[in-house]
């Protein structure tokens with residue numbers, strides 16, 4: 001970002017990052033506090049956010065595996081493999097985005113098993129349809145896991161008055177899109193004020209019985 005203008009693009013070690021400047025500090029604090037065992041990113045794009053997270057994990061000496069999904073392999077992104085990132089090129093979602101892709105059952109099952117391993121998982125929805133990604137994956141995460149979605153503002157009013165031309169110019173997911181999933185899956189806001197400054201919805205699953213709804 002230059003002179004306060006919202007560009008939506010920054011750079012990390014030669015990889016484009018579609019995040020607001022300063023995002024790395026927020027994720028550093030988050031990783032330091034939560035020490036997740038694994039991160040799932042939907043929407044690798046050029047891998048700038050993925051590489052930022054991989055570097056933070058290495059610097060903090062955390063034992064955290066990153067798995068990042070995209071429907072296409074963008075140029076230069078294979079460099080991330082050297083950082084131990086698992087890159088998977090597949091569409092996990094049905095064309096209608098109402099359900100998982102039944103033509104990719106193996107990859108879908110692998111993702112669900114990955115998320116459901118013991119320890120803390122963080123799921124970051126930043127792909128082609130954040131609403132569907134959040135709603136489907138909110139039913140997969142287990143107690144204590146986190147789920148986030150990018151390009152978020154609680155409402156169009158909030159977006160227009162507090163976010164657009166100040167913080168972030170893209171609004172693809174609102175409160176109305178996620179209230180039912182939040183309720184059904186016992187999700188609670190986690191550092192939401194901080195994450196909303198970077199257009200991220202941030203939730204943690206807290207459920208007495210610990211049973212996933214998926």
Ligand SMILES: C[S@@+](CC[C@H](N)C(=O)[O-])C[C@H]1O[C@@H](n2cnc3c(N)ncnc32)[C@H](O)[C@@H]1O
Nearest residue numbers: 017018043044045049069070071091126127128
């Ligand atoms: C907004 S960009 C991701 C930005 C990236 N996370 C970052 O912070 O730099 C969205 C990406 O989602 C990918 N995408 C679109 N549909 C997808 C899907 N069904 N599953 C996974 N990725 C998808 C696009 O190819 C694109 O690379």
